[in-house]
Amino acid sequence: MSDRTTTAQEAKKMAGNGALSGAVIAVAGAGGPAGRAALLRLAEAGATVIGSDNDPERLAEAVDAASYAHGGATVVGDTVDLLDREATRDWATRIEKDFGRVDGLVHLVGGWRGSETFVKTSLDDWDFLELLLIRTVQHTSLAFFEGLQRSDRGRYVLISAAGASKPTAGNASYAAAKAAAEAWTLALADAFRKAGGPEGPTSAAAILVVKALVHDAMRAERPHAKFAGFTDVKDLADAVVGVWDKPAAEVNGNRLWLTEKP
Template sequence: MSGVRADETGEARTMGNGTLDGAVIAVAGAGGPAGRAALLRLAEAGAVVVGSDNDPQRLAEAVDAARYAHGGATVVGEPVDLLDLASARRWADGIEEEYGRVDGLVHLVGGWRGSETFTKTDLDDWEVLERLLIRTVQHTSLAFHEALQRSDRGRYVLISAAGATRPTAGNAAYSAAKAAAEAWTLAMADWFRKAGGEQGPTSAAAILVVKALVHDAMRAERPNAKFAGFTDVKDLAEAVAGVWEKPAAEVNGNRLWLTEKP
């Protein structure tokens, strides 16, 4: 449930009343369908949302949509090259300098390449996926982990795929990249665990696992498709917000399944 408060101009604006109210959340890959849904849900919960994307126009449209849906919410966007560690660090440092804290990083940078069979795998696909699915995770995690540890509710949320656990023959490169991204995230979770000492972690790195994602435009393009086992981007956004509703120790280092385990 949302409440209402007045900003400095006296205008009323919606706000959340849960654990995300007033939180500062960064969303990487904010311009895609999943990113748009996440911006909307986090803004609805009362968070300050800072999105990034490599497509400035797509990012601006996503930010405007979230602002329009939740009048008065603080939703901003910044084009960031997440393939460059220095750029990722500047983004993280700038958010903390501007808002005084960083309470979360939601990693929604995606990409897919597949092949007809295992033997027809094109290793050029690996070169692309390694950058999109692994390198960006490395850079965002290294850039944000210290600020997240300073937060009283820090969360790093990676979106992964069931194929990382049970790869299929035609998805060797994609599944391997997802598995590597998961391993990297779990290593960060171990750092949070150790940093928490005997009292347990105060911040967490968690993995949300889907089979695949679906959104309204996909349904419109393929009205007869069933999309069995797919997770709607709105449901994904709800699950992202839910990571903050659970204690850090409960989600840190865990795979949270949004589809049937293989």
């Protein structure tokens, strides 16, 4: 396993238009700001994109925006409860049945809860984050593993946080959940490595690490904020597409840093 920092400029260069022509990529958590940016960028890169979210209204808005921006692209949405393992498995199966293949799962399901101090940590927050940040990763990775392994360019992409490597007192639950999600994804990477045998993996699991994310609405709400070290969701989307630019062996099991390492 290796860690490296990828600049926004590098990611943009890696993610040239049409780089994913013919690919079929699923995006979990597609209704949020990062999901919207990912749908747009993946469609621009030529992929067929299938987004999921548990909120059908915001998912429809995200899908419509990506479809409108890239009229020739196929962008569809499925309302899926990723906390339901069977529903997640059915989603993965349906994608392969409808589109003939699946080349990627981008996991953008997120959420945060924290506390003022360590001793004020609520374990209710852990219960919430364990489901949101860990269980959804478990379900999607298990559901999509075989399909991604059948692809000649399968990728599982997890978005994580720098806090997983350097937890702070008030973020114990969040950092622990992110660290667990990373560990699970690295185990997935090892499964891809073993499945590839002596010739190396043909599919890969990679982790993109950010400090936090920022988007245009946040800047509009806080025009004087610096958002130091934050990654714009558009730059994150560029980095997501860039994961397909390199051979599986070069990204499998790696943390790709989009912010300064703690």
